[in-house]
Amino acid sequence: MLVLGGTGYIGPHLVSHALARGHAVTLFNRGKTKPGLFPKAEQLIGDRNAADGHAALRGRAWDVVFDLPTTNPQWIVNAADALKGNVGQYVFVSSTGAYKDYTRSFPDETHPVMDPAPIDGPTAATASYGAKKSRCEQLVMEAFGAGGTVVRPGLIVGPGDLTDRFTYWPVRIERGGEILAPGTPDDPAQWIDVRDLTEWMVRLGESRTTGIFNAVGPRTICGIGELLYGIKSCFANDAQFTWVPQPFLAEQKVRSWGDMPVWSYPGASTVAFCTSVIEKAVAAGLTFRPLATTVRDAMTWYHARPAAEQERLRAGIAPEREREVLALWHTRRGDG
Amino acid sequence: MAPLRILILGGTGFIGPHQVEYALSRGHTVTLFNRGKTNPGLFPNVEKLIGDRNAPDGYAALKGRTWDVVIDNPVQVPRWVREAGAVLAPNVGQYVFVSTLSTYKTRAKIGMTEMDTDMLNTPSAPDATEQSATYGERKVRGEIDARETFGVNKTLVVRPGLIVGPGDLTDRFSYWPIRIEQGGEVLAPGTADDPVAFIDQRDLSEFIVRLCEQRAMGTYNVVGQGTTMSDMLYGCKAVTTSDACFTWVDADFVAEKKLRPYADLPVWMPPRGTSAGWARMDVSKSVKAGLTCRPLAETARDTLTFYHAQTPERQAALKAGLAPDREKQVLAEWHAKTGR
Numbered sequence: 084m085l086v087l088g089g090t091g092y093i094g095p096h097l098v099s100h101a102l103a104r105g106h107a108v109t110l111f112n113r114g115k116t117k118p119g120l121f122p123k124a125e126q127l128i129g130d131r132n133a134a135d136g137h138a139a140l141r142g143r144a145w146d147v148v149f150d151l152p153t154t155n156p157q158w159i160v161n162a163a164d165a166l167k168g169n170v171g172q173y174v175f176v177s178s179t180g181a182y183k184d185y186t187r188s189f190p191d192e193t194h195p196v197m198d199p200a201p202i203d204g205p206t207a208a209t210a211s212y213g214a215k216k217s218r219c220e221q222l223v224m225e226a227f228g229a230g231g232t233v234v235r236p237g238l239i240v241g242p243g244d245l246t247d248r249f250t251y252w253p254v255r256i257e258r259g260g261e262i263l264a265p266g267t268p269d270d271p272a273q274w275i276d277v278r279d280l281t282e283w284m285v286r287l288g289e290s291r292t293t294g295i296f297n298a299v300g301p302r303t304i305c306g307i308g309e310l311l312y313g314i315k316s317c318f319a320n321d322a323q324f325t326w327v328p329q330p331f332l333a334e335q336k337v338r339s340w341g342d343m344p345v346w347s348y349p350g351a352s353t354v355a356f357c358t359s360v361i362e363k364a365v366a367a368g369l370t371f372r373p374l375a376t377t378v379r380d381a382m383t384w385y386h387a388r389p390a391a392e393q394e395r396l397r398a399g400i401a402p403e404r405e406r407e408v409l410a411l412w413h414t415r416r417g418d419g
Numbered sequence: 420m421a422p423l424r425i426l427i428l429g430g431t432g433f434i435g436p437h438q439v440e441y442a443l444s445r446g447h448t449v450t451l452f453n454r455g456k457t458n459p460g461l462f463p464n465v466e467k468l469i470g471d472r473n474a475p476d477g478y479a480a481l482k483g484r485t486w487d488v489v490i491d492n493p494v495q496v497p498r499w500v501r502e503a504g505a506v507l508a509p510n511v512g513q514y515v516f517v518s519t520l521s522t523y524k525t526r527a528k529i530g531m532t533e534m535d536t537d538m539l540n541t542p543s544a545p546d547a548t549e550q551s552a553t554y555g556e557r558k559v560r561g562e563i564d565a566r567e568t569f570g571v572n573k574t575l576v577v578r579p580g581l582i583v584g585p586g587d588l589t590d591r592f593s594y595w596p597i598r599i600e601q602g603g604e605v606l607a608p609g610t611a612d613d614p615v616a617f618i619d620q621r622d623l624s625e626f627i628v629r630l631c632e633q634r635a636m637g638t639y640n641v642v643g644q645g646t647t648m649s650d651m652l653y654g655c656k657a658v659t660t661s662d663a664c665f666t667w668v669d670a671d672f673v674a675e676k677k678l679r680p681y682a683d684l685p686v687w688m689p690p691r692g693t694s695a696g697w698a699r700m701d702v703s704k705s706v707k708a709g710l711t712c713r714p715l716a717e718t719a720r721d722t723l724t725f726y727h728a729q730t731p732e733r734q735a736a737l738k739a740g741l742a743p744d745r746e747k748q749v750l751a752e753w754h755a756k757t758g759r
Contacts, residue, residue, distance in 0.1 A: 312657075316657050
């Protein structure tokens with residue numbers, strides 16, 4: 084197995100699982116992030132932004148390639164140029180963010196994707212994330228044909244996540260007290276544990292299962308309530324949720340995702356990100372850890388971070404603003 | 420704190436074994452007194468005295484011995500308290516009577532505390548049997564007799580609510596993680612915000628030992644607080660890989676279909692009428708004295724582990740909860756009625 088990247092967030096999970104399953108793993112990256120992380124894996128050096136940066140891959144053959152970090156379509160063009168004809172399967176990690184018309188609920192893999200971004204030229208760099216992913220997907224399927232595989236995860240969570248989007252909730256709930264909970268418990272929410280994603284990707288390689296897959300969980304969409312109450316069950320404290328309706332949050336400019344991560348609501352511009360249909364991936368072997376396991380491991384990882392990082396989460400409403408919005412809500416409702 | 424010499428009456432059933440382990444882990448010396456019939460291999464290094472509380476002179480093994488504390492877990496009939504007292508009262512520093520919240524006649528009131536003595540059941544006759552009086556009435560008598568026999572200043576009465584967790588053979592709480600683990604559409608009674616209250620047997624046992632360490636006397640109601648149906652159901656789901664989803668069926672429909680709260684739909688009581696305060700006791704006295712409750716996920720996970728270690732026959736014969744066919748039927752009727 085060849086892993087492009089492999090040292091970021093999802094990479095180490097994928098590599099360690101592949102090694103544990105007895106596969107021979109080659110890493111290809113600049114050799115700058117976490118060098119020496121996997122002494123048992125072969126290391127090839129190259130810079131995907133450099134001219135002929137993929138040279139180290141030429142003349143080699145692999146059963147499966149995992150392309151983890153790519154948003155730049157030129158990287159796919161270059162990788163395909165170096166690898167085409169020498170790999171059985173090319174697994175590209177895209178995103179449900181590639182879908183067009185994000186407000187539509189329940190997209191399956193046939194839902195139209197965004198108009199692909201140009202590969203080069205003046206507008207290539209400024210194209211949207213979804214448009215770039217869309218172009219990358221197209222290039223992968225063209226170059227690798229029946230071996231082309233596109234995995235579209237939603238929010239990837241668990242140990243190692245530096246975005247703090249999922250992490251905000253267990254951290255906040257662990258602190259206890261009255262917690263601003265967005266919308267209603269039934270509003271859609273989806274996420275996937277980074278280990279469920281990567282272990283399944285390795286299994287895709289083992290079984291030579293190709294195609295395009297949404298990859299997100301949980302198995303059934305129960306809503307943000309499932310997430311918040313489930314997280315709460317992992318702690319013993321006085322945490323209590325106050326569910327504040329979406330229109331009031333909108334009035335207060337409390338945003339879905341930025342301030343209230345993981346949460347979307349019917350009609351929101353992010354709703355496709357929380358309602359993707361996953362039957363195809365489940366049929367292809369995608370499984371899900373218990374939420375309590377994800378929470379425990381995410382928190383173990385979080386508590387091992389430097390104190391300054393623990394204090395300044397990159398997602399979620401600030402504590403003082405949360406208190407303020409809750410107070411305003413109680414006043415509005417007349418129970419303040 | 421000086422280690423205590425603790426005598427545990429019973430100690431081999433549901434709440435006993437963890438209590439023994441915890442007491443030992445805190446450095447106390449433990450003696451067990453029971454018939455020697457249940458789990459006789461438990462705790463090979465703990466002193467065991469044999470006796471049958473139903474037999475004539477059944478307490479002989481306790482005579483002439485002294486202990487700092489005696490914890491009486493299993494009392495079913497009031498005379499056990501007086502008989503234990505006849506042998507032990509002069510020789511122990513503290514008697515812990517494990518009573519029950521079933522001592523309350525009604526829980527119509529929200530926020531009831533240990534001070535609400537007017538809400539208690541009428542005590543049974545001193546010679547009451549399991550046939551002649553209710554469990555709650557007998558336990559009220561037991562509390563009274565404990566104070567009279569051992570003295571108010573040496574008696575600690577602990578009243579737990581629904582005791583749950585690994586080892587529970589009533590399956591009341593256990594039904595929920597087991598049912599949720601099976602997946603599919605789960606009938607959830609009442610509303611997501613309906614309060615529920617229970618206590619993990621380990622939290623109860625640990626709290627009792629810590630109360631003894633403080634030499635706390637008096638009465639303590641012991642149950643979790645601030646938990647809702649949502650907390651319980653989603654919390655159970657969080658420890659499984661199940662695809663369960665919940666359909667909330669309102670209390671009126673539950674009553675119309677003659678589904679019994681607490682039995683067919685265990686743990687849950689409709690938060691109205693005589694059960695309005697069922698799951699909303701005010702246990703701040705216990706919390707102040709050091710009651711802690713472990714995360715629900717831990718209780719749910721360990722309950723499932725215990726369940727899966729049972730024989731297939733036992734696993735298939737749950738003693739509480741809705742039978743699968745009946746659940747399906749009621750859900751279908753609910754969907755037909757609500758059009759959802």
